[in-house]
Amino acid sequence: MGIEQKTGNMGAVTTTLEQMVNWARTNSMWPMLFGLACCAIEMMAAQAPTYDVSRFGMELMRASPRQSDLMIVAGRVSRKMAPVLRQLYDQMPEPKWVIAMGDCASTSGVFNNYALVQGVDEIVPVDVYISGCPPRPEGLIHGILTLHEKVKREKLSDWK
Amino acid sequence: MSDIREVSTDELKHLVSERALTGETMLLNMGPQHPSTHGVLRLLLELDGETVINCIPDIGFLHTGIEKNMEAKTYIKAEVMTDRADYLNPLGNNLAYSLAVEKLCGIDVPPRAQAIRVILAELTRINSHLVWLGTSVMDLGASSLFLYTMREREIILDIFELVSGARMMTTYIRPGGLWRDVPVEFEDAVRRFLQLMPGRIDEYVSLIEGNELFEERTQGIGVITTEECMQYGLTGPVIRATGLPYDLRKVRPYSGYEQYDFDIPTYPDGDVYGRFFVRIDEMRQSLRIIEQALRKMPLGPVRSNNRYFNPPPRSELGHSMEAVIHHFKYWTEGFHAPKEYVYSAIEGPRGEIGVYLEGDGGPKPHRVHLVTPSFVNLQAMPIMSRNHFVADVVGIIGSIDIILGDCDR
Missing domain, CATH: 1.10.645.10 (Cytochrome-c3 Hydrogenase, chain B)
Incomplete structure (x- = not known):
């Protein structure tokens, strides 16, 4: 009879603060409603009934960066858009995460030219890269779950 | 990233009316990040109360250089x-x-x-x-x-x-x-x-x-x-x-x-x-x-x-050297x-x-x-x-x- 079983019978669960906060963060992550190009259409498809990203507690896309904690950079980022994107990132409250969805956001994909930022990691720190042009909704969901795994491993000592 | 330049709101000032500059009407930015602009469109709206008296679209936030x-x-x-x-x-x-x-x-x-x-x-x-x-x-x-x-x-x-x-x-x-x-x-x-x-x-x-x-x-x-x-x-x-x-x-x-x-x-x-x-x-x-x-x-x-504009069929590549050459030239040179x-x-x-x-x-x-x-x-x-x-x-x-x-x- 360990302590967990006894407290469990009493209706109490013991855990660490770190684990509990990480669990809460992964299961109610609010992405920002921010579509740029083709990948945004697949992001919409991921929210639609067939793929239904709300299974992972993410159906609530916030239009304001101040209410969101995940930025999905869905599409190509032009040089004109780059300062806007950085400003949006700066407006998001901590803790915040960034997913670079698709080849363009990750490396600028097929467009190696003057107009595009060659990978969004030049302007904001990226947690998860998703390949594909555009990635399938399953690919996006896999990226989101990968991010969840990452968030679950975050340390109390690293919190800002 | 020194070549990334912030787009100033002053750049569109020459397009709005005198009334907006004196503060009689209001200038409102809509976008580029806005849920209803279907992407990254920025609209500069000149408002008299809640009525739009002028609307200036600012495009180019998704310029990709596709033609070039x-x-x-x-x-x-x-x-x-x-x-x-x-x-x-x-x-x-x-x-x-x-x-x-x-x-x-x-x-x-x-x-x-x-x-x-x-x-x-x-x-x-x-x-x-x-x-x-x-x-x-x-x-x-x-x-x-x-x-x-x-x-x-x-x-x-x-x-x-x-x-x-x-x-x-x-x-x-x-x-x-x-x-x-x-x-x-x-x-x-x-x-x-x-x-x-x-x-x-x-x-x-x-x-x-x-x-x-x-x-x-x-x-x-x-x-x-x-x-x-x-x-x-x-x-x-x-x-x-x-x-x-x-x-x-x-x-x-x-x-x-x-x-x-x-x-x-x-x-x-x-x-x-x-x-x-x-x-x-x-x-x-x-x-x-x-x-x-x-x-x-x-x-x-x-x-x-017209075989000049088409690659050779896959079946020919196994036994025809000319087809292999054609295939190579078609996909590399075009x-x-x-x-x-x-x-x-x-x-x-x-x-x-x-x-x-x-x-x-x-x-x-x-x-x-x-x-x-x-x-x-x-x-x-x-x-x-x-x-x-x-x-x-x-x-x-x-x-x-x-x-x-x-x-x-």
Whole structure:
């Protein structure tokens, strides 16, 4: 009879603060409603009934960066858009995460030219890269779950 | 990243009136990050109270350099760029570009390929209209329709995936025909869709037609006349909603559209309501065209028999050295096109998609210019939104159906 079983019978669960906060963060992550190009259409498809990203507690896309904690950079980022994107990132409250969805956001994909930022990691720190042009909704969901795994491993000592 | 320069709000100051500079009217920025701008459009609204007195679109937030990139690629490889210009109409853009290359080089297309092209182009039109319907009704406040339209969109994407292996960026329609013949399951998949879809369109209509909120927010909003449309060069559902049955599929048929029997839906008022129902009726007409094309689809090759513009069949590569050389030269160097220029246009879901192509005698185009309907139709934003409320601007943007990737290229 360990302590967990006894407290469990009493209706109490013991855990660490770190684990509990990480669990809460992964299961109610609010992405920002921010579509740029083709990948945004697949992001919409991921929210639609067939793929239904709300299974992972993410159906609530916030239009304001101040209410969101995940930025999905869905599409190509032009040089004109780059300062806007950085400003949006700066407006998001901590803790915040960034997913670079698709080849363009990750490396600028097929467009190696003057107009595009060659990978969004030049302007904001990226947690998860998703390949594909555009990635399938399953690919996006896999990226989101990968991010969840990452968030679950975050340390109390690293919190800002 | 020192070459990234912040866009200043002062850059548009010369376009606003004196009253805004003195503070009598208010300047309001809408976008580039805004849920209802369908991408990254920025509108500078000059407001008198809640009434819009001027609307200045600021575009270029998605400028990708597609035209310049196409000049650096061979005629075959440049096609992948057209998918990404208007990402809701990839097969339509493939078709427009392929028709231009075929016109430049004089390549013939077999009838089976033409019928399949028509089927796929019409499926793409329905696909685009479905995404448009879901999102623009959501802008007006009805979010449930989005869930239904995206459900049917998946069926179309499954058909695209069946033929090309990709959901969105297909590059399936190639100069000289198609990439390959459609698989045997194609006809059944399209037939199932044709059976299902008319009932589903009625379902969408039942959700919005007769809804008082919807009618008040669309009828008499964003009115434009046929003359204004012609002055600005607007095409597609926007001009058809003013009562003019202008459709390139009838006016200047391509890919065998003249064989099919279909109507051009028009509405007389030129408002947001008309543009909604023109597109919904267009989906029904597209189903008619697909049904006829599927019935008439002949057997035969799907690529032109002009071997200069086509790679050798896979079966020859095993035993013919010439075929291997041809294959290598075709995919590395590409084919040479004459030193001429052509313009070819198709009717896309948003309007006239034109491709101007200039060859320089070599394997790469000297100049490619895409005439994109979103760019042209966006010009009507100021006259459509003048003297309406800020809330109506959202509905008007939705009703002209802009795709910023198509607009900024």
